[in-house]
Amino acid sequence: MMLDQILELYGLNTNNYHIKSFGTGLINHTWKVSGPENYILQRINPYVFKNPEAIAENMALLAEYLKHTAPNYLFVAPIPTLKGERMAEINHKEYYRLFPFIDNSVTITEITNQQEAFEAAQQFGKFTYLLRDFKLEKLHYTLPQFHDLKLRFDQFKEACSTAGADKLAIAATAINDIYKYQGILFTYMQLIDHQQLPLRVIHHDTKISNVLFDQHHNGLCVIDLDTVMPGYFLSDVGDMLRTYLSPANEEERDFSKIQINEECFYAIYKGYVSAMGTALTPAEKEYFTYSGKYMIYMQVLRFLTDFLNDDIYYHTTYPLQNLVRAQNQLKLLEQFTRSENRFKKFIEYFSFKHDNIVN
The missing domain is CATH 3.90.1200.10 (Aminoglycoside phosphotransferase (APH), C-terminal lobe)
Structure with a gap:
């Protein structure tokens, strides 16, 4: 399975994790990876975002800046692959990122108050x-x-x-x-x-x-x-x-x-x-x-x-x-x-x- 291959690039033993579609986003496809630690896996939509590397570089720059200027701010940055890459690239056409899942956090889809x-x-x-x-x-x-x-x-x-x-x-x-x-x-x-x-x-x-x-x-x-x-x-x-x-x-x-x-x-x-x-x-x-x-x-x-x-x-x-x-x-x-x-x-x-x- 393609997603198993992606997780292996991050050093995760796929036998220990369960992958399930997650969220309501219309652009990128997102999965929750559940196991000993929880993650969010996301595939970037190449038809909308023509230059995924630009996204990765923006995130890296912002993460580095906030680490020094606002170290207590929760900035959910992508985890690098085992090779230190900002994204997992498959066949030069599919790009994936792995994020830490913030435990005890929730998202909502509509305002109630x-x-x-x-x-x-x-x-x-x-x-x-x-x-x-x-x-x-x-x-x-x-x-x-x-x-x-x-x-x-x-x-x-x-x-x-x-x-x-x-x-x-x-x-x-x-x-x-x-x-x-x-x-x-x-x-x-x-x-x-x-x-x-x-x-x-x-x-x-x-x-x-x-x-x-x-x-x-x-x-x-x-x-x-x-x-x-x-x-x-x-x-x-x-x-x-x-x-x-x-x-x-x-x-x-x-x-x-x-x-x-x-x-x-x-x-x-x-x-x-x-x-x-x-x-x-x-x-x-x-x-x-x-x-x-x-x-x-x-x-x-x-x-x-x-x-x-x-x-x-x-x-x-x-x-x-x-x-x-x-x-x-x-x-x-x-x-x-x-x-x-x-x-x-x-x-x-x-x-x-x-x-x-x-x-």
Whole structure:
């Protein structure tokens, strides 16, 4: 068995271990290896990550930096093979990593209370804060232009120009809505063109399952670091707002279930700001709410573009699924926008209260 061969490269006697699929990730395949010690084995998806070596080098650089600057931080780094290699490579086309399994830790797939949102936001903020002085030029871009909203909009326009008339007709309302919200794109372009936001070490995939909790659901650290690269806080905060605020996820077909939990927004803000502290710039605080619109809008573009391109990126299980996903996210964007003023007032009040306490 292939997986047995992989474990042998790490010096593990396969007779002593049991291998079972693990987790809900959609990109890489993951297994739990149970035995005298427990591990996580993961195969990198080469169709998404074209340069696995870049991921391995990024992780090694971050691990070394944190070992010296934050030795008590739990950074779950890959274990080297018996030959000292960062990955196990098979036939020059398959790449595997082995991680220690953190005992008494848990992951969750959906937010059930505000405290979990706070803990997750604090962990993602802490990760970026601890790496605030890391030299960004050392990091590889593992997914170039991953969260470039201008690129996603251009891809959408290209898809509209090549899609068949039937698809354009079915998606007409969603297409019109994308242009209705085009101000989100203009704001992004202004922020980037005028360099109003600092580049930071950003995780880029802040779904709740990428946070490791203890048995009492206190945050321990962030995991799944393949997408860590230079970026803007918009990506991490925006992805949390997109995926944590509604009990209905992007696969929900009953749009009446798509609601905004405003208390969850407040928890995310408090958690992220408590970890970032004074490292968070005034501009980042000003555009904290905008980050949610930015990420939701980007996901609308990506789903609708894939629908118009005949579903070549996202896996589908029924006809029109990517269109339904886009419509779902448009509903979320509508609901988020309705809450936007209350979010901004909360941030103003929170900042005023905090500044007065400090002074």
